[in-house]
Amino acid sequence: MPVAADEVPGLLEQVRETADPKFGDYTATLAMPLAKRLRVKPRDLAEKLIARLNDSPDFTAVFEPIEGPVGPGFVNVRVRDDALARGVAAACGDARLGVLPLAQPETIVLDYSSPNVAKPMHVGHIRSTVIGDALARILRFRGHRVITDNHLGDWGTQFGMILWGWKHCREDAAYAADPTAELGRLYRLVRKVVDAKPEELAADPVAKELAAAHPEAGREVLLETAKLHEGDAENRKLWEEFMPVCRQEIERIYQRLDIEFDHTLGESFFQPLLHGVVEDLQASGLARESRGAIGVFLDGQETPLLIRKADGAFLYATTDLATIAWRAEHWRPDRILYIVDHRQSQHFQQVFATARSWGCRAAKQLAAMELVHIAFGTVLGEDGKPFKTRAGDTVGLEALLDEGVERAAAIVGEGEHARQGMDEAQRKAVAEAVGIGAIKYADLSQNRTTDYVFSFDKMLELKGNTAAYMQYAVARVEGIAGRGGIDREALRQQVAADPTAVELVDPRERRLALNVLRLAAVLEDVESDYRPNVLTAWLFELAGSFSSFYDALPVLKAEGRQRTTRLALADLTGRTLRQGLELLGIRVPKQM
RNA sequence: GCGCCCGUAGCUCAGCUGGAUAGAGCAGCGGACUUCUAAUCCGCAGGUCACAGGUUCGAAUCCUGUCGGGCGUACCA
Incomplete structure (x- = not known):
């Protein structure tokens, strides 16, 4: 089949989960576009593909034999139950839940939060801080060398x-x-x-x-x-x-907020370098004087990037350029990610373009570096306007956290008998985890590119796609283990050593198994677009498939292999949900 | 004026490197707790994917145009 090697990844992209279980677990749509180019009938091509797959021992070890193409040429496959069970057993025995560290890690600098000191932090800082922290954790977990730097506004x-x-x-x-x-x-x-x-x-x-x-x-x-x-x-x-x-x-x-930075190099740190930046850019001809100020004039840009004001003062573009060069020189990153709101996209476009063509000491490094502006929308109030207090002031971040925790505490106090046994300290810890988790999750679960409406009522609904729903699912797993007196470590070793101890029978067991094993693929998708909401969407699905499983199938009361299977699934799901939430910077209480 | 982003269910939003009947949550309606946490589960109802063209076997998704909204656009960050 005449297909160039570099086309293969693109073709493999055309394998995805099916929209409906009746089409199997995965579907490949590559026969249609490929057939068109080869001038053959899509179904004929699919037939050939299927025949080869069915002949391949590697394929049949994992998938059921394929009967034939469906519709215009879809190739639908179903994972063999025993292969799926082996996957569950292997993940159970793995500290990284089946996620292999990257073969080719990169050095990645993340620039986020960056509040102005001396100004109280407000809602406007929450998105950069929370999204940046989550991305840092995720990239690090995947295996990248991550350097986080809080570029404080301490000189303005x-x-x-x-x-x-x-x-x-x-x-x-x-x-x-x-x-x-x-x-x-x-x-x-x-x-x-x-x-x-x-x-x-x-x-x-x-x-x-x-x-x-x-x-x-x-x-x-x-x-x-x-x-x-x-x-x-x-x-x-x-x-x-x-x-x-x-x-x-x-x-x-x-x-x-459980947030830590590797470095906090504020604007003041770069201040001694600013003079040199301007001289350098002038000397290289990129920058010139105009109306008393000095700016970089780029092709296709209506306005210049000003790096020195007419009164001699430097601007944040100057600091940003100095910072990029410093990082390039000292950290030699492959990528720098800026998690900053979308209103600054032109600014970064200009700064990046300038940095790339800047012939300074770090020129080689600069030219090879990937510079990414990870933009996000504005936080709006429930009236659809920028989030303000009734008096028209910006909402302080701390007051916001307090209110979230307070509201969560009220809910922790009421209801379920299991909670009545908790002491005051536990309740407080749960309220903190639920309240702050709700605020973070609400932000992370939204597609970052759009503006987002901040609503305590929605995020603390504690139903639906909220942090508490996932936290609750984990607490239920803990409940099973606790009530059953399960030695979870021994369980993991047992199934890892003998995968036949796991046998998937019920469709709900199967669905849960398929879902829980997707962590690695999901994290890869998160990185490709820097979108934490891909992770939250999957966590919600996972918690949902667990809740259905939990509701319908007894675990502790099951016997023999069925009990082992369900215990293994519950344990793995609990760990995976916990890991996922922790990658978002959200705490997970053992009990709630 | 120019540039960037966005119009999907009553509300808040997913889905956007093209794939099979467009998905959640909330709100509404109806079921399920003597059984591992009901902060849950199961079901019903609800949409000309702003509009009009185009490309394609196939378009919410890609292209063009129109309408509507947000943001940015020389010395704040």
Whole structure:
């Protein structure tokens, strides 16, 4: 058959799960396009293909013999029950649940979260943080060398605001009592003074008065920022004093979200390099002066990428370029992934294009590196507008987490008798896992490219496609093991050593087995489009097939091989669901 | 103006490198707890996939156009 070797992967892509079990487990659609090119009838081609497959011992070891093509030329296959059982047994005995580490791992840098210090974290940060963390965990689990870096905004105008506020309206007592809160207050106050709309200002007498007393506040704030950047001793000292306070505040939220970074190299870290970036780009002819500023003019771009303002200050494009070069030089990654909202897509397009053609020290590395902007949509309120409080402020991230946990706690408190035995500490841990899990899961289960409507009522429904549904399924597995006094480790060793101990009879056992063995394929799909929702969709399916299984088929009361089979399936499903949720950064309580 | 993204069930969304009757959840209706956690399960009902063309054996998916929405578009990040 004249098919070029490099076409094979594409053809194999045309094997997928069937839409309906009556067509078998998998279907291949490759006969139709291939037949067209070879100018033969699709069904004839499919017939030949089937004959060869049926003759191949490798094929028949795993699949039932194929009877013939269906419809225009579909080739439908069904996995042999004994082969499926062997797969379950093998996964049971494997710490990685049957997922082989990648043969060719890459070094991948992930850039996500990146809050501005000194500004309270708000809903706007949740998507980048949660999606980035999940992708980092998934890529790492697959076997890649992952480097996570939190590119903190620690050098921008917001510090000018805080410095100005510090000098004009600080309250020392408040700062002594709670520095974070006072700095937060100063930031919010000065931001209003500087760029609030008239109606917003009217609603805040303190800010209004301050604005009236300092009509030049906006300019003065920029001046404070500029002084900091120029190395002014007083501002620099204050910056050094404020930074740990701000970092601590952010760290507390990350701890609650179970998020850790390998590095936190903020904008300030790259600040000494910025001058060189501009000189370099000018020298290479990529950047030139225009209207007093310096920008990179790219073909097909209406506007330049500005790297230095007319007043001499650098911009975030400058920092981004410096950062890319630094990472290329020091980490030599194959890929850098930026998990940043979709509004910055043009910015990244320009930054990436500039970096690729930039002839700096790391030029070779830069040219070979894959730079990816992983964009996501805006978080909206239930009114379909950007998520704000009733007063019109952005919603603080911490308050959001509190509310999620609080609502979850109310639900944990009521209902099922099994929960009545839990002590206070357990309930609290469950509420935290369910509440935070719900918030993370709601975000991750949405296709990241679209805007998403934030609704506690929906995410804490605790039915349907929510974190709690999966957590509950795991708790049920734990319940079986606990109630039955099962030594799970021994069970795993037993079935791994003797796969014939597993025998799939009931269609629900079969469906569960087919589903639970898909983890590796699903993670591969997640990586190909950087979409965690592929993982959540599968977890939901898996938990669903487990719930049906659990509901209809007794496990502990079964006997002999049937009992072993069901125990093995339950154990494997529990572990797999737990692993999947952990890859999303979601905690899984043993009991709930 | 130009560029990017998006219009799928009453609501919130999957599905988008073309595949068989378009899927979930919620809401609605009807069933299932003396039996391993009912935060569950089983069933019913509900859609001209914005619209119009085109490519194809086959289109929610690819191409073109129209309408509607969001975002971005020179010195914020």
